[in-house]
Amino acid sequence: MSIERPADLHALLAFYVEAGVDAVLDEAPVDRFTAEAPSPRAPQAPVDGAPFPPPAAAPKTRAPLNRPGHGVANAQAGQPPPLAAPPAPDVAIMAARDAARGATSLDALRAMLESFEGCGLRLTAKRLVFADGNSQARVMFVGEAPGRDEDIVGLPFVGRSGQLLDRMMAAIGLDRTTAYIANVIPWRPPGNRTPTPQESQICLPFIRRQIELANPDILVCLGGPSAAALLGIADGIRRARGRWWVYDTGTREIRAIATFHPAYLLRTPLEKRFAWRDFLAVRKALRE
Numbered sequence: 269m270s271i272e273r274p275a276d277l278h279a280l281l282a283f284y285v286e287a288g289v290d291a292v293l294d295e296a297p298v299d300r301f302t303a304e305a306p307s308p309r310a311p312q313a314p315v316d317g318a319p320f321p322p323p324a325a326a327p328k329t330r331a332p333l334n335r336p337g338h339g340v341a342n343a344q345a346g347q348p349p350p351l352a353a354p355p356a357p358d359v360a361i362m363a364a365r366d367a368a369r370g371a372t373s374l375d376a377l378r379a380m381l382e383s384f385e386g387c388g389l390r391l392t393a394k395r396l397v398f399a400d401g402n403s404q405a406r407v408m409f410v411g412e413a414p415g416r417d418e419d420i421v422g423l424p425f426v427g428r429s430g431q432l433l434d435r436m437m438a439a440i441g442l443d444r445t446t447a448y449i450a451n452v453i454p455w456r457p458p459g460n461r462t463p464t465p466q467e468s469q470i471c472l473p474f475i476r477r478q479i480e481l482a483n484p485d486i487l488v489c490l491g492g493p494s495a496a497a498l499l500g501i502a503d504g505i506r507r508a509r510g511r512w513w514v515y516d517t518g519t520r521e522i523r524a525i526a527t528f529h530p531a532y533l534l535r536t537p538l539e540k541r542f543a544w545r546d547f548l549a550v551r552k553a554l555r556e
Contacts, residue, residue, distance in 0.1 A: 357466040360386030361473075368473040374403055374481050377474065381454055387470045389455035389463075395422045399450040399478070406554060407442065408484035409433070410475065411529060412493040413453035415460055424449050429530035433490075436530070436543065440551035448482050450475065452497045468497055480517040486553055487515050487522050488546075491529030499524055510546050512553075523553060 355363070363386045371377035378398045384390070397414040400423045409425075417427030425433050437447055452475050453463050463471075475498070479487065489495040492505035498515060501508040508526045515524040527546035528539055 355386055357470065360466075360470045364470050364473045368477040371477055371481070374399070374478065377477055377481065381474055384474075387455065387467060389453065389457055389467055392458045393455035394419045397422055397424050397451060397454050397456065399448065400424050400426075401444040401448040402446060403448050403482050405446050405448045405482075406485040407446075407488060407550060408448040408450070408479060408482055408486070409437075409488045409490055410479070410494050410498060411449075411451045411490040413451050413463055414456040415531075416456070419456035424451050425530070428534060432530040432534060436547055439544070440547050440554075448484060450478055452494055463493075468493070472497055476517075479515070479522070480519065483517075483520075484522060486550060487524040488550060489524060489526040491532065492526075494529075495526035499526065501526065509542060510549065512549075525549060525553075 364384070367380050367384060368377065371380050378396070381398065382396055390396070393414075397418045411424065414424060415427050415429070417430070418424055424430070433449075434443070437443055452468060453471050454474065457463050457467070479498075487498070489498055492501075492508070495501045495505060495508050499508070499513050501513075505526060505528060509528060511525070513524040513526070515522045525546060528536075528543045533540050533543055
């Protein structure tokens, strides 16, 4: 595709940034750890007829990362060893359940997530996006996964959808000092893609434990993926929204409601009237 006007180029770059593109790659993948060293350039005869200078020594080929003992060599050379690949999904899910069960506070759960290696999303995300707001609040909002702005800041719902959520909360008398906000997935998927079912299942024990420790009176699921993961709703958000459900933490039952995700409302403004009804229901429940 050829772009002739600078305005078109700026628009294309803005689209790439919004889509989460942060690196320029070749059309074909290149393994730069095992690629052979480039062949030295053939010497050229000097103009004045002087003898050829000795050819420069070719750089040594870098050893592959999977070579036995390479991690030790890296450590001895002062370089960090390569990141280990995440375990198999079933192993990671069991490890997540055990780790989440052992967290006795929200701070301990956050520290556990910082060191958890069972989810591959942590390798591509810039930082963990754990939560924002007041953990003692009576209402807790849970979305699906962080986006680009959240990945940069390290807090949930700080981009355009977060600004809309702030306005929606303010309309019923809430803000980030009277609400607690989190996501089912605490790491941004590359390019804002949809998390895989395996990634959701690995992260599910942590958000369940987070809800249990925060212990809100009302749980608001923002979007269909959040409602499906936490409430087991399979009918879609349009049928599920506006109805009260029961979320069982194992120690108590919490009133839960599902509504549209703010990002969806930005794309479909006509649906805001239904989300407004859902938020009015939340306000009524808080007053009761």
